[in-house]
Amino acid sequence: MSEKSTPAQRQARGPRVQAAVLAAARQELAESGFAALTVDNVARRAGVHKTTVYRRWKDRETLVTDALTEHLADRIPIPDTGAFESDLRALARAMVRSVSSIDEQGVTAALYSDAGRLPEIAAVRQGLFADRFRRATPLVTRAVERGELPEGTDPALLLKSLIAPVYLRLLVLSEPLDDALAEHAADLTLAAARAGLFRPA
Amino acid sequence: MSEKSTPAQRQARGPRVQAAVLAAARQELAESGFAALTVDNVARRAGVHKTTVYRRWKDRETLVTDALTEHLADRIPIPDTGAFESDLRALARAMVRSVSSIDEQGVTAALYSDAGRLPEIAAVRQGLFADRFRRATPLVTRAVERGELPEGTDPALLLKSLIAPVYLRLLVLSEPLDDALAEHAADLTLAAARAGLFRPA
Numbered sequence: 429m430s431e432k433s434t435p436a437q438r439q440a441r442g443p444r445v446q447a448a449v450l451a452a453a454r455q456e457l458a459e460s461g462f463a464a465l466t467v468d469n470v471a472r473r474a475g476v477h478k479t480t481v482y483r484r485w486k487d488r489e490t491l492v493t494d495a496l497t498e499h500l501a502d503r504i505p506i507p508d509t510g511a512f513e514s515d516l517r518a519l520a521r522a523m524v525r526s527v528s529s530i531d532e533q534g535v536t537a538a539l540y541s542d543a544g545r546l547p548e549i550a551a552v553r554q555g556l557f558a559d560r561f562r563r564a565t566p567l568v569t570r571a572v573e574r575g576e577l578p579e580g581t582d583p584a585l586l587l588k589s590l591i592a593p594v595y596l597r598l599l600v601l602s603e604p605l606d607d608a609l610a611e612h613a614a615d616l617t618l619a620a621a622r623a624g625l626f627r628p629a
Numbered sequence: 630m631s632e633k634s635t636p637a638q639r640q641a642r643g644p645r646v647q648a649a650v651l652a653a654a655r656q657e658l659a660e661s662g663f664a665a666l667t668v669d670n671v672a673r674r675a676g677v678h679k680t681t682v683y684r685r686w687k688d689r690e691t692l693v694t695d696a697l698t699e700h701l702a703d704r705i706p707i708p709d710t711g712a713f714e715s716d717l718r719a720l721a722r723a724m725v726r727s728v729s730s731i732d733e734q735g736v737t738a739a740l741y742s743d744a745g746r747l748p749e750i751a752a753v754r755q756g757l758f759a760d761r762f763r764r765a766t767p768l769v770t771r772a773v774e775r776g777e778l779p780e781g782t783d784p785a786l787l788l789k790s791l792i793a794p795v796y797l798r799l800l801v802l803s804e805p806l807d808d809a810l811a812e813h814a815a816d817l818t819l820a821a822a823r824a825g826l827f828r829p830a
Contacts, residue, residue, distance in 0.1 A: 461746050462743055463663055463744075463746075464743070542662040542664035545661075545664075588794065588797060589794070589817060591797065592794045593789065595796070595801050596789060596792065596793040599741055599800055600796050602754075602755075612826070616790060616817065616821045619826060620820050623820040625816050625817060625820060
């Protein structure tokens with residue numbers, strides 16, 4: 429691609445360049461982490477000159493924030509199978525699959541790496557979970573209405589129990605994520621929910 | 630302190646200097662993270678010249694590895710109260726207290742930050758959990774012998790369930806760690822253990 433172009437040409441390929449740079453930033457985060465990420469490396473990977481990057485983002489912090497924010501629109505579907513147990517198992521499998529996709533793993537690792545110290549990234553993270561818990565609330569409400577769960581079951585408390593084993597493997601133990609883990613997480617949560625452990629004291 | 634000293638004087642204060650530098654490195658990790666840590670900042674905080682740091686550690690990576698390794702001798706006591714439930718609750722409380730102490734939080738955050746990408750730190754982390762699981766195995770074995778847990782209960786699987794909610798709060802949700810969390814983690818693990826969920830398929 430020639431560096432010489434008219435303003436109209438530059439404007440036409442703006443969104444494509446922007447997407448390429450953000451994707452390159454996520455790949456750099458996944459492969460090398462936030463500590464090692466430089467605008468130079470991101471530009472090289474995206475195949476653009478670094479001034480092109482600096483024209484849109486003033487520093488690597490704003491670049492990384494954009495790269496992660498763009499990616500975090502939550503796409504995990506909330507199942508509605510008619511029964512709590514199958515809802516919970518489907519949700520656990522969807523979550524494990526989402527978190528364990530390659531692109532997602534890089535983003536997740538970055539969210540909980542040193543990049544998470546940026547106030548903007550911390551806010552993205554908080555918002556992400558608040559949104560997830562809010563979206564999954566009907567799954568629990570329906571189960572309570574059907575008499576499958578005790579009255580007063582707290583949806584957020586229940587969902588935290590479901591995701592805890594997944595994040596433990598991903599962030600702490602560095603063990604593989606698979607369907608067996610999803611079933612185990614669902615089993616644990618089911619046993620605890622039926623024992624009434626998700627009703628706040 | 631004068632920069633002029635005899636070799637004997639330097640040798641005499643060597644261990645103190647070393648401890649001060651490693652402590653300063655941990656404080657820098659806790660406050661600013663691995664991405665922002667520099668030998669200059671560590672030296673300034675420890676009150677030594679940076680050549681003093683470079684005399685002992687060739688770069689920030691080896692310095693951070695030493696700072697974390699020194700700190701990770703596991704000091705969580707394994708309780709033996711005579712009953713599984715009280716053992717488990719005591720272990721959960723001890724673990725939460727250990728992980729939530731200020732110094733420990735910095736170390737933990739560093740272990741799971743970008744510093745965790747260093748192969749030496751990843752190895753420290755793996756070794757830490759292998760050791761924890763090995764040390765806590767008798768707690769589970771005794772419970773099986775007393776008939777409090779089903780035959781075939783896997784100690785590592787059980788311990789992972791106990792620590793999962795704690796690390797979720799610490800690393801993912803950034804919520805406070807307290808005794809109520811320890812009790813909740815113990816409750817969840819107890820319900821699952823009694824339901825036989827820690828016997829591998």
